[in-house]
Amino acid sequence: xxxxxxxxxxxxxxxxxxxxxxxxxxxxxxxxxxxxxxxxxxxxxxxxxxxxxxxxxxxxxxxxxxxxxxxxxxxxxxxxxxxxxxxxxxxxxxxxxxxxxxxxxxxxxxxxxxxxxxxxxxxxxxxxxxxxxxxxxxxxxxxxxxxxxxxxxxxxxxxxxxxxxxxxxxxxxxxxxxxxxxxxxxxxxxxxxxxxxxxx
Numbered sequence: 058x059x060x061x062x063x064x065x066x067x068x069x070x071x072x073x074x075x076x077x078x079x080x081x082x083x084x085x086x087x088x089x090x091x092x093x094x095x096x097x098x099x100x101x102x103x104x105x106x107x108x109x110x111x112x113x114x115x116x117x118x119x120x121x122x123x124x125x126x127x128x129x130x131x132x133x134x135x136x137x138x139x140x141x142x143x144x145x146x147x148x149x150x151x152x153x154x155x156x157x158x159x160x161x162x163x164x165x166x167x168x169x170x171x172x173x174x175x176x177x178x179x180x181x182x183x184x185x186x187x188x189x190x191x192x193x194x195x196x197x198x199x200x201x202x203x204x205x206x207x208x209x210x211x212x213x214x215x216x217x218x219x220x221x222x223x224x225x226x227x228x229x230x231x232x233x234x235x236x237x238x239x240x241x242x243x244x245x246x247x248x249x250x251x252x253x254x255x256x257x
Contacts, residue, residue, distance in 0.1 A: 058097055061087060065098030065130065070105060072122025074129040081133045091137045099127050100174060107169070110255075117165070120256065124168030131171060145176040150192035151202035152180030154213035159206035162236060165256040166202060175200075186220040193226050203249075205236040215247045 058066075061084045068077040077099075084094050106123040109115035115123075149170055153163050160182050167177050178196060180188050192198050201221075205211045214234055221227040233251040234244050244252035 069102035074126040077130040146174040147199040149200040152184035153182040157210035186217040
C-alpha cells in the first residue's frame, strides 16, 4: 500500500476529516486511481472502524467522526470517480417509518452504507409506505432500510412490507430493519429479510 493511502486510512480511522480531504487531493495529484483511494484508503478503514465498534474499543462518537471523515473524502472523490470506474455495491433507500422523527441511528447507518460503497437515497423521517414503494418502482433500489426508534412506531413497518407484496415488487428488494426496540423475532414476524441491533 502506498504511503499516502496509509495516511488516508489512518485519517478515516481517527476521524481527521480535513487531513482526509488534503491527502486525497495529494493522492489524486500523484495519479493514484480513485477506486484504489476509495477501496484501500477509506472502505477498508471503515471496515476496521466497524470491527473496533463490535469489539467495544470504539463507541458511537468515534464511529460518527470516522464516518464523517469518510464522507468528506467521498465528496472529493465523487468528482473524479467516473461511472466506469466505480459501480455502487447496490442501491439502498432508507427512512424512519411513519410517525417516528428520530434520525441519528438512521444517519449513522447511511454513513456506514456509503462507506461500504452503496448508493443511498435518504427519505428522511416520518416516511409513509407509498414513499418506500415509489423508491422501488421509480428508482430501482435493491434494498429498503427501515428504522423505528420507539415501540409505538414499530407497527408502521409491517404496512410497508404488505404494500410491497400487494404491488408485486416484494421479490425485487431485500428489506432490512433496525432501531432500539426491535428484535430479530420481530423482524421475522413482519417478514423482513434482515435485522441488525446496531449500525456496524
